[in-house]
Amino acid sequence: MMELDFDKMNGLIPAIIQDNYTQKVLMLGFMNKEAYEKTVKTGKVTFFSRTKNRLWTKGEQSGNFLHVVSIKADCDNDTLLIMVHPDGPVCHTGTDTCWGEKNEQDIMFLKELQDFIDRRRQEMPEKSYTTSLFNSGVNKMAQKVGEEAVETVIEACNGTDERLIYEGADLLYHLIVLLTYKGYRIEDLARELKERHSATWKKH
Numbered sequence: 001m002m003e004l005d006f007d008k009m010n011g012l013i014p015a016i017i018q019d020n021y022t023q024k025v026l027m028l029g030f031m032n033k034e035a036y037e038k039t040v041k042t043g044k045v046t047f048f049s050r051t052k053n054r055l056w057t058k059g060e061q062s063g064n065f066l067h068v069v070s071i072k073a074d075c076d077n078d079t080l081l082i083m084v085h086p087d088g089p090v091c092h093t094g095t096d097t098c099w100g101e102k103n104e105q106d107i108m109f110l111k112e113l114q115d116f117i118d119r120r121r122q123e124m125p126e127k128s129y130t131t132s133l134f135n136s137g138v139n140k141m142a143q144k145v146g147e148e149a150v151e152t153v154i155e156a157c158n159g160t161d162e163r164l165i166y167e168g169a170d171l172l173y174h175l176i177v178l179l180t181y182k183g184y185r186i187e188d189l190a191r192e193l194k195e196r197h198s199a200t201w202k203k204h
Helices: 033-042 106-123 129-136 138-158 161-181 186-203
Strands: 013-019 025-031 046-049 054-057 066-073 080-086
Touching: 025 033, 025 080, 033 046, 033 054, 033 066, 106 129, 106 161, 106 186, 129 138, 129 161, 138 161, 161 186
Parallel strands: 013 080, 025 046
Antiparallel strands: 013 025, 046 054, 066 080
16 A cells, blocks of 8 residues: 555545546545555545544445545645546535536447437337338448448548538447447447457557
């Protein structure tokens, strides 16, 4: 464990809690030596509650634990930055962060879109464009992905940035529809890219 300076603030040090995925700062708490040691041992963030005068594991009542990914000390060894995976909302008011922010990134909308397309595949509502794609068959869906890819390339070479983003979004949408039809999700592509990245990183 790190050698931390607990003497500067009468036995306490501030701990900044940040989401490892979204990079959002979730909350700020204080730890004494015992709270820090328990956090390291259990892998769940534990603070020293100044109001209750005891150790307090975040989530012990709500179930919204903060699972530790990494712990870093600042240059003076008197402040911690703890990267976590949160189980749910962090603030006692029910918000994602103690600053009332949403703990999300726009990239996470791809998962929502995937979930929406999954539902369309199950329900197949009439007059839905996505339903018509599923009904057209795999060859037509694959052809549509190809068309959107060509349009994206054209905009990249001879179009505007605005049209490039528009056509790129169309390409992603139709690709997710094709993946869904084949029984896969956008997360499968992310997993493949992650594995490739890890393999490449190890070689270097």
